[in-house]
Every structure is written in structure tokens, then in C-alpha cells.
Amino acid sequence: MKILKSFIVILFLVQSSQVMAFDLKGKLKDITGQKDSASGEFDLKGGKTQLMDAFFESSQNYLKALEYLLEAYGLNVQAAQVKATIDNYGKNSNASEADQMENSIKATTEASQALEKEMEAKGNMVSAEGKISYAKSLPPASKGLVGTIKLAPISSQMVKQVSNNPLSAFKEIGGVSKVIPKLPGYMKTIQDVTKLIVSGAKANDIEGAGDLEADLGEL
Numbered sequence: 001m002k003i004l005k006s007f008i009v010i011l012f013l014v015q016s017s018q019v020m021a022f023d024l025k026g027k028l029k030d031i032t033g034q035k036d037s038a039s040g041e042f043d044l045k046g047g048k049t050q051l052m053d054a055f056f057e058s059s060q061n062y063l064k065a066l067e068y069l070l071e072a073y074g075l076n077v078q079a080a081q082v083k084a085t086i087d088n089y090g091k092n093s094n095a096s097e098a099d100q101m102e103n104s105i106k107a108t109t110e111a112s113q114a115l116e117k118e119m120e121a122k123g124n125m126v127s128a129e130g131k132i133s134y135a136k137s138l139p140p141a142s143k144g145l146v147g148t149i150k151l152a153p154i155s156s157q158m159v160k161q162v163s164n165n166p167l168s169a170f171k172e173i174g175g176v177s178k179v180i181p182k183l184p185g186y187m188k189t190i191q192d193v194t195k196l197i198v199s200g201a202k203a204n205d206i207e208g209a210g211d212l213e214a215d216l217g218e219l
Helices: 002-032 044-072 076-088 097-122 128-164 166-173 176-203 209-216
Strands: none
Touching (some): 044 076, 044 097, 044 128, 044 166, 044 176, 128 166, 128 176, 128 209, 166 176, 176 209
């Protein structure tokens, strides 16, 4: 009888561990946004939909933040170029998804470099008028950071799949597969921009940078 009871206890523990493992696997998929195909492999097409939504949430908001920041530092030509990118390559643009991503990444990178160069040359301080534009940059920067945090786990899966089999990825998701490997660099740029925004806001006594700095740790 004791042997039977012991066997039942062991069987219960094994089943419980299997359930826990399955549940943990499901939770990880929820966090990363991972979808499996019928074959058990990562679903690139399903992943692409999630990736594009997160990318545009990140990109469009950060470009808007950069537009305000460039204005704050008197870089009006660069600000106008960023605005044109927002208008021409937004989510509802007639351009292909690959072109939208490519141009948004390019604009974000170039605007960030121009901003960093100006801040290094002239310091963080901006004029009283510039502070108004700077303050306007914080809400879209915060929304952009949220989108980038969402982008991080799904992009890591997509980059891995595309790198492992670029030809197959191109057949499944088209030209977007050629832009996906640029996403780690894009997210690094977002990190750098956010740090610039925080340091500049603190230097100019602009409220709201603390929350942005705290959220940056999640990226």
C-alpha cells in the first residue's frame, strides 16, 4: 500500500512539472509575441505583422520627438527633413513596407547624429523658446520608447530567422526581410537618442525626463 501511495505521489509530481513547463513556455510566447506555424517553426508572416505594428509605433513617435528636438536646437532644416519623412513614409504611405522601414530608419539615424553633434558642439542648453519645443518632444519620445520595447523581443526572433535562412525569409515576407537585420542598430540609436533627451531635459530643467529615464531600463 505504501509503495502504491509513493507511486501515485511521484506520478502527480511528474505531471505537475510537465504542466508547469508547458505553462511557462506559453507565458514566454505571450511576452515575446512568438507564434508557431503548424510545423512548430517560428511563424515569420505572423511575426511580421506584430513587428510592423511595433516598429511604426516606435518610429513615428520618435521621429516626431526628433523633429521637436531639432527645432529646440535651431536645426530647422533637419527638422523639416524629419517632418517630410513622417509625412511621406508613415504607416499609411503608398510606399512598400520595406521602403517605409528603410526610410524611417535612415531618417532616425541621420537626425540623431545631427542632434548629437549639435549638443556636443554647443552643450545641452537651449533658448527659452527652445525649451518649449523640447518639452513637446517628451510625450512622443515616451510613446516611441514603448513601441521600441515592444519591438525588441519580436525583432530578435525575426533577425534570427532571417539570418538563418535569408532566401526562405524573402519568399515568405518579401523585401522586409532585407531591412530586419538593421533593427538592432536602429534600437541602439533609439537608446542613444533617449539618453540625449534625458540629459538635455535635466540640463534645461524640463519636467518629465525622470519617467523616460526609468522606462529606458526596460529596453
